[in-house]
Amino acid sequence: xxxxxxxxxxxxxxxxxxxxxxxxxxxxxxxxxxxxxxxxxxxxxxxxxxxxxxxxxxxxxxxxxxxxxxxxxxxxxxxxxxxxxxxxxxxxxxxxxxxxxxxxxxxxxxxxxxxxxxxxxxxxxxxxxxxxxxxxxxxxxxxxxxxxxxxxxxxxxxxxxxxxxxxxxxxxxxxxxxxxxxxxxxxxxxxxxxxxxxxxxxxxxxxxxxxxxxxxxxxxxxxxxxxxxxxxxxxxxxxxxxxxxxxxxxxxxxxxxxxxxxxxxxxxxxxxxxxxxxxxxxxxxxxxxxxxxxxxxxxxxxxxxxxxxxxxxxxxxxxxxxxxxxxxxxxxxxxxxxxxxxx
Ligand code: CUA
Numbered sequence: 001x002x003x004x005x006x007x008x009x010x011x012x013x014x015x016x017x018x019x020x021x022x023x024x025x026x027x028x029x030x031x032x033x034x035x036x037x038x039x040x041x042x043x044x045x046x047x048x049x050x051x052x053x054x055x056x057x058x059x060x061x062x063x064x065x066x067x068x069x070x071x072x073x074x075x076x077x078x079x080x081x082x083x084x085x086x087x088x089x090x091x092x093x094x095x096x097x098x099x100x101x102x103x104x105x106x107x108x109x110x111x112x113x114x115x116x117x118x119x120x121x122x123x124x125x126x127x128x129x130x131x132x133x134x135x136x137x138x139x140x141x142x143x144x145x146x147x148x149x150x151x152x153x154x155x156x157x158x159x160x161x162x163x164x165x166x167x168x169x170x171x172x173x174x175x176x177x178x179x180x181x182x183x184x185x186x187x188x189x190x191x192x193x194x195x196x197x198x199x200x201x202x203x204x205x206x207x208x209x210x211x212x213x214x215x216x217x218x219x220x221x222x223x224x225x226x227x228x229x230x231x232x233x234x235x236x237x238x239x240x241x242x243x244x245x246x247x248x249x250x251x252x253x254x255x256x257x258x259x260x261x262x263x264x265x266x267x268x269x270x271x272x273x274x275x276x277x278x279x280x281x282x283x284x285x286x287x288x289x290x291x292x293x294x295x296x297x298x299x300x301x302x303x304x305x306x307x308x309x310x311x312x313x314x315x316x317x318x319x320x321x322x323x324x325x326x327x328x329x330x331x332x333x334x335x336x337x338x339x340x341x342x343x
Contacts (some may be wrong), residue, residue, distance in 0.1 A: 001064075012238070012303065014180065017224070017260040019324060023111075030340045031043065032234070033107050038210040039181075039182045039183050039208065039210075039211075040140070040182060041053055041056070041182045041183065041186075043183060043202055044057065044058065044183055044184075045183040045202050045208055045229070046184045046185070046200065046201040046202045046229075047201050047203070048123060048184055048185050048186065048199070048200070048201055049181075049182065049183050049185060049186070051058050051119045051122055051123060052119070052186055054119075055105075055115060055116065055119055058115060059158065061123060062108055063209045066108070069325075073100075073172060077199060079199070085148075091231070093261070093340050095221065101269070105318075106153035114293070121276055122187075123186065126165075126167065126197065127164075127165030127166065127167050127199045127201075128165070129255045130340055131164065131165050131167050131176070131199070132147075132160070132161065132164065132165070132166045132167070132235075133147070133148055133167040133168075133169060134147055134148065134158050134160075134166060134167070134168050135147070135148060135168075135169045135170075135171070136168055136169070136170050136171075136179060136188045137159065137170075137171045137172065137173050138170070138171070138172040138173065138177030138179070138216075138223075138332065139173045139174060140170075140174050140175065140216060140217055140219070140222065140285055140321065141160075141216065141218075141219035141220065141222055141223040141296055141317075141319075141320065142155055142156055142213070142295075142296040143156050143179075143212075143223070143225045143296065144173075144283065144284075145156060145157065145158045145225075145283055147239060147242060150239065150242050150243045151243065151273070152242040152243055152244075152273050152284065152286060153172050153242070153271070153284040153285060153286075154240075154242065154282075154283075154286070154287055154291075155283035155284065155291070155296070156224065156292075156293065156296045156297070157225060157226045157227075157228065157291055157292060158204060158225070158226075158227055158228075158282075159227075159228045159230060159234070159235050159238040160201075160227060160228070160229050160230075160233040160235065161230065161231065161235040162202055162203070162204065162205045162229045162231060162232075163201075163202075163203065163229060164201070164232070165199050165200070165201045166196050166199060166200045166201070167197060167199050168188075168197065168199060168200055169197055170187065170188055170195070170196040170197065170198065170282075171190060171192035171195055171196075172191065172192055172193070173215050174216075175192070176189060176191060176192065176214050176216060176218065177190040177191060177212045177214050177216050177223065178190060178212060178213035178214035179198065179210065179212070179213075180210060180211055180212070180213035181200065181209070181210035181225075181227050182209075182210075182211075183208045183209075183275060184202060184208055184227060185198055185199065185200055185201075187213045187214075188200075189214055190214075194320050195204050199303025200227060202227070202229030204229070205226050205229050205230055205231065206228075206229055207226050207227070207229075208213055208226065208227040208228075208229065209224065209225075209227075210225040210227055211223070211224050211225070212224075217319070218318065218319035219298075219317055219318075219319050219320060222295055222297050222317055223296050223297070223298055223299040224293070224296050224297030225296065225297075226292050241287065244273070245273045245286075245288070246272045246273045246274050246285075246286035246342050247341060247342055247343060248269065248274070249338060249341065250341070251337070252281055253333065253334045253337040253338070254337050254338045254341050255337065255338075256331070256334040256336025256338075257331075257334035257335045257337050258275060258334070258338050260327070260334060260335050260338075261275070261277065261330075261333065261335060261338060261339070262275050262277050264327070264337075265325060265326075266325070267279060268281070269281035269282040269322070270282045270283065270284065270285045271284045271285065271286070272284070272286050272342065273286040274286075281321075282321070282322060285339065285342060286342060287343060288301075288339050288342050289339060289340045289343045290342075290343040291343055294306060294309050294316070295309065295313070295317040295320065298316055298317045300314055303336050303340060306336050306339060306340065307332060309322075309335070310325050310326065310327060310332065311324065312324040312325075313322050
């Protein structure tokens with residue numbers, strides 16, 4: 001039937017019947033992505049993202065109003081003006097075109113531009129001189145986190161005190177990356193050879209997911225981080241942990257694991273404070289047992305995944321710079337026990 005119809009009217013092919021349901025599914029999936037725990041800019045946790053969300057809603061409602069107006073005029077023209085004489089008389093339609101086609105858009109653009117400039121200035125203002133500072137360096141494919149004046153480092157996780165603005169200095173060790181914590185602040189690109197600066201502010205305590213937002217190679221998607229906003233006292237405890245040596249082994253297995261770590265190939269790339277291992281090629285592992293993930297969001301941080309990661313990171317995060325480790329099968333449980341104990 002459809003075929004016959006198409007043959008009769010070759011220029012008027014009807015859209016496939018699958019297009020309608022496909023559009024509905026796409027819309028549902030898109031909207032589902034906006035809720036349910038995703039780190040949406042429209043669910044701001046602090047003043048930076050709140051500005052972006054407010055601006056977004058202004059733009060949304062202006063677009064909705066313009067769309068509605070155009071639809072009303074379209075229906076009016078198609079239904080009520082059909083067949084009428086539409087020749088220009090007394091210059092009236094021209095005046096209408098000038099107002100609706102130039103005057104209204106001009107007002108809208110000027111207002112939106114002014115709002116954009118206002119928010120740009122507010123986001124660029126930065127924190128005060130005494131604000132806490134955190135240094136974040138982008139690597140393929142993980143985030144190194146340091147605090148000026150403190151020797152230690154951690155990875156893919158940074159803490160900030162609730163209700164305070166925190167300065168974040170950004171560098172890259174290799175290619176372009178972009179630091180983005182959607183619920184706290186718009187993204188800031190990390191540019192080779194430059195130090196960029198942004199700030200974070202969270203109004204409520206919680207964990208905010210961040211993500212590299214500039215394509216930087218194979219594992220760009222697995223370059224996530226977490227920002228943990230907590231009361232000032234807990235933030236200071238985190239600073240103290242960063243400055244202190246790592247936890248010492250308490251069991252025989254952990255002791256053997258530490259020995260395997262320091263004497264084996266691990267120490268060639270990683271540091272654990274208070275042991276002989278102090279290399280800076282890969283992430284500092286002094287608190288690896290308490291981290292939220294392995295491989296910057298690649299897999300959960302538990303004993304099974306850690307074992308798999310040590311033996312062959314390439315099956316977990318292909319392209320990662322960590323090579324497979326020839327660890328003695330008898331030593332692997334010790335190594336896992338030791339690393340899991342580092343909190
Ligand atoms: Cu780093 Cu994308």
